Amino acid sequence: MKKKKVMSLLLATAMAATCLTACGGSDNTTTNNNTTTEGTETTEGTETTENTEEAAPAEEEAITATIKVWSPSEDQSADNGNWLGTMCDEFNAAHPNWDLTFEYGVCAESEAKTQVGQDPTAAADVYMFANDQLTDLIAANGIAQLGGETETYVKETNSEAIVNSITVDDAIYGVPFTTNTWFMYYDKSAFTEDEIKNLDKMLAKDKVSFPLNNSWYIASFYVANGCTLFGDGTDNEAGIDFEGDKATAVTNYLVDVVGNPNFVNDKDGSGLAGLRDGSVKAMFSGSWDYTAVKEALGDNFGVTVLPTITIDGAEKQMKSFAGSKAIGVNPNAQYPQVAVALAKFLGSADAQKKHYELRSVVPCNTELLEQEDVQSDALVVAQNATFDTTSILQPFVSNMGNYWTPAENFGNSLLNGEVTKDNAADMTKSLNESLNTSVVE
Amino acid sequence: MRKRETASAKTRRFISNTIVHVCLAVLAVIWLFPIFWVILTSFRAEKGSYVSSFFPKSYTLDNYKRLFTDTTILNFPQMFMNTLIIAIFCAVISSFFVLSVSYCMSRLRFKMRKPFMNLAMVLGLFPGFMSMIAVYYILKAIGLSEGSMIRVALILVYTGGSGAGFYIAKGFFDTIPKALDEAAYLDGATKFQVFTKVTIPLSKPIIVYTILTSFMAPWLDFIFAKVICRADAKYYTVSIGLWKMLEKEYIDSWYTCFAAGAVCVSIPIAILFIAMQNMYVEGMAGAVKG
Numbered sequence A: 001m002k003k004k005k006v007m008s009l010l011l012a013t014a015m016a017a018t019c020l021t022a023c024g025g026s027d028n029t030t031t032n033n034n035t036t037t038e039g040t041e042t043t044e045g046t047e048t049t050e051n052t053e054e055a056a057p058a059e060e061e062a063i064t065a066t067i068k069v070w071s072p073s074e075d076q077s078a079d080n081g082n083w084l085g086t087m088c089d090e091f092n093a094a095h096p097n098w099d100l101t102f103e104y105g106v107c108a109e110s111e112a113k114t115q116v117g118q119d120p121t122a123a124a125d126v127y128m129f130a131n132d133q134l135t136d137l138i139a140a141n142g143i144a145q146l147g148g149e150t151e152t153y154v155k156e157t158n159s160e161a162i163v164n165s166i167t168v169d170d171a172i173y174g175v176p177f178t179t180n181t182w183f184m185y186y187d188k189s190a191f192t193e194d195e196i197k198n199l200d201k202m203l204a205k206d207k208v209s210f211p212l213n214n215s216w217y218i219a220s221f222y223v224a225n226g227c228t229l230f231g232d233g234t235d236n237e238a239g240i241d242f243e244g245d246k247a248t249a250v251t252n253y254l255v256d257v258v259g260n261p262n263f264v265n266d267k268d269g270s271g272l273a274g275l276r277d278g279s280v281k282a283m284f285s286g287s288w289d290y291t292a293v294k295e296a297l298g299d300n301f302g303v304t305v306l307p308t309i310t311i312d313g314a315e316k317q318m319k320s321f322a323g324s325k326a327i328g329v330n331p332n333a334q335y336p337q338v339a340v341a342l343a344k345f346l347g348s349a350d351a352q353k354k355h356y357e358l359r360s361v362v363p364c365n366t367e368l369l370e371q372e373d374v375q376s377d378a379l380v381v382a383q384n385a386t387f388d389t390t391s392i393l394q395p396f397v398s399n400m401g402n403y404w405t406p407a408e409n410f411g412n413s414l415l416n417g418e419v420t421k422d423n424a425a426d427m428t429k430s431l432n433e434s435l436n437t438s439v440v441e
Numbered sequence B: 001m002r003k004r005e006t007a008s009a010k011t012r013r014f015i016s017n018t019i020v021h022v023c024l025a026v027l028a029v030i031w032l033f034p035i036f037w038v039i040l041t042s043f044r045a046e047k048g049s050y051v052s053s054f055f056p057k058s059y060t061l062d063n064y065k066r067l068f069t070d071t072t073i074l075n076f077p078q079m080f081m082n083t084l085i086i087a088i089f090c091a092v093i094s095s096f097f098v099l100s101v102s103y104c105m106s107r108l109r110f111k112m113r114k115p116f117m118n119l120a121m122v123l124g125l126f127p128g129f130m131s132m133i134a135v136y137y138i139l140k141a142i143g144l145s146e147g148s149m150i151r152v153a154l155i156l157v158y159t160g161g162s163g164a165g166f167y168i169a170k171g172f173f174d175t176i177p178k179a180l181d182e183a184a185y186l187d188g189a190t191k192f193q194v195f196t197k198v199t200i201p202l203s204k205p206i207i208v209y210t211i212l213t214s215f216m217a218p219w220l221d222f223i224f225a226k227v228i229c230r231a232d233a234k235y236y237t238v239s240i241g242l243w244k245m246l247e248k249e250y251i252d253s254w255y256t257c258f259a260a261g262a263v264c265v266s267i268p269i270a271i272l273f274i275a276m277q278n279m280y281v282e283g284m285a286g287a288v289k290g
Helices: A002-055 A083-094 A109-118 A130-140 A148-157 A162-164 A199-205 A214-223 A244-259 A270-277 A287-300 A336-346 A349-359 A377-391 A398-401 A404-415 A423-436 B002-043 B062-069 B078-109 B113-125 B128-141 B149-160 B167-175 B178-186 B193-204 B204-220 B223-229 B236-247 B250-289
Strands: A063-071 A097-106 A126-130 A176-179 A183-188 A207-208 A264-265 A282-286 A303-306 A308-311 A312-319 A320-329 A390-395
Touching: A002 A214, A063 A083, A063 A336, A083 A097, A083 A336, A083 A349, A097 A404, A109 A126, A109 A130, A109 A320, A126 A130, A126 A336, A148 A176, A148 A336, A162 A176, A162 A320, A162 A377, A162 A390, A176 A336, A176 A349, A176 A377, A176 A398, A183 A287, A183 A320, A183 A377, A199 A207, A199 B078, A207 A270, A214 A244, A214 A320, A214 A404, A244 A264, A244 A308, A244 A404, A244 A423, A264 A270, A270 A282, A270 A287, A282 A287, A287 A303, A287 A377, A287 B250, A303 A377, A320 A336, A320 A377, A398 A404, A404 A423, B002 B250, B062 B078, B062 B250, B078 B113, B078 B149, B078 B167, B078 B193, B078 B204, B078 B236, B078 B250, B128 B149, B128 B223, B149 B204, B149 B223, B167 B204, B178 B193, B193 B204, B204 B236, B204 B250, B223 B236, B236 B250
Parallel strands: A063 A097, A063 A126, A207 A264, A207 A282, A320 A390
Antiparallel strands: A126 A320, A176 A320, A183 A282, A183 A303, A308 A312
């Protein structure tokens, strides 16, 4: 009975998930036009109010309001210094004319799409989101464009790549506060500074773990050899280009990697477990595993950008998907001027610094990155170097939804030996076809 | 000659019994394996979500301790209490609904009876979560989607439609002789009295079954809890908490606590079952005599 229930629960979840994605997908195309106009209207509204507010803070009109703020639960945890609560109180103190009460909710950046999208009118006024959710948030009318002072601030204090990550049709949709990507953790006693520059050298020497059947990671090899996703990442019509000799060469290369006895696929946390017991000497992951890896490796802890791979005798740079996390404002907020000001405040250099001190959230504010204590942190350096040099912007155009499942399946086929050198060209061709075929329509 | 026959019959029986028992033992092991593994994991001292050996290298109680003391990020004790409160209300309310509807369907005759039974069957074929967004907006419209009303909303969601699941209890009531009811009517009992004084005491097993299933619903449901609680972490139920523990950011440090949480969830259900087990057997015996 219990088993049955669990089973039906699982099935139900799966069905619900497909339902949701299906709806989300079809919505995208139809509402895109509407949202642009709606978005502009909101901008105008916030822009004007905000301009007056910034110009003369003393003349702020008196407002008594309850502002709903959503963040991941770590930001509200007393153990981590209650970053959100502290910042919101400071914000309240900085605006004497505003009497604000804050209502906190829990919503991880990666969940903003579902949580806000479910009912934007009852969602938080200010929340955090991962930039790959932007298209869906815009489609759901759950996020407002930022204009005026805030827009200038975002553009001035962030690198261009980060600004691009939250820009859709030349409009800015959030105040970025950190980057989000993956890079390489390694054991310093196993590899030399020179060896970590090339994956093949590493594989020749010791065990390396890589999540090959995870679509967020596998693209890095193809991108290395000149394959592209949606042109520069924003051109929905351009589609995914994983075809021809350049992609086949990568498939051949990956067949060799899988055949290498030093290669260990990373699945269900096996890479991290391997680092702990010493059976793996390098793995690929992001800042969320930092504490665990540091603990596992101790003094031998090493973190760096992605290595290169050797394809047909030439060294090619692997490139990970990168994105950003940003603070968004709900267009349905009752007091948009307060919400926009709070978003800007939470994404400001001071707030990022505090975030870094309390929770080691890697900052992205350009001024902050130049500070010495931040510069000396290996994680910050690695993450930002990865973002700047060995990554591409993770596309968030609507057709990107077609990418994930075929890419994962292809990784599985590589691992179980279905893909061989003999059929590499055919398999790559069919991969490219399925990547460019919509599952929704 | 005769002796040899019995001897061979004995051996044959012994062989067939052995085969049956071995088969059953193998099946039992397969069936219990995952549960055993979860319990072992809940006592595992090594961190992380991936292990290379079936048995943990060292054992600890810290996972349980952490689950109930480390409450700043995932407040499991609170989720546990939320779920327990909701489950108790559900058990009471839906059992009442289910038994009442079943009694009506079994004993009373009215025009809508057949159509209603068909309708309930057809509606029951649709998965409940189909309506989740609609349910959310209805709850929002009547002001049950914010604050402490979320608990009320969840109780409503879990109990509201439970009356439609009357089929099993109705089948059971059908087996209780009508003559008993008629005797009670002759003595001047009302329909409600027949229900409470005659039918209910005779149907303990089905009551136990109904209470157990409706008590379990809130522990197992994830979708409705997620849709209705949204960002209000204070009102999360255990299933949302357990799901959170497996998120990318938490999985490495919370995985063993997740197993401990899974074990803890089964405790109230087990307690309820053990407490009601006597009734179950007793009721069964009564029913056979009935």
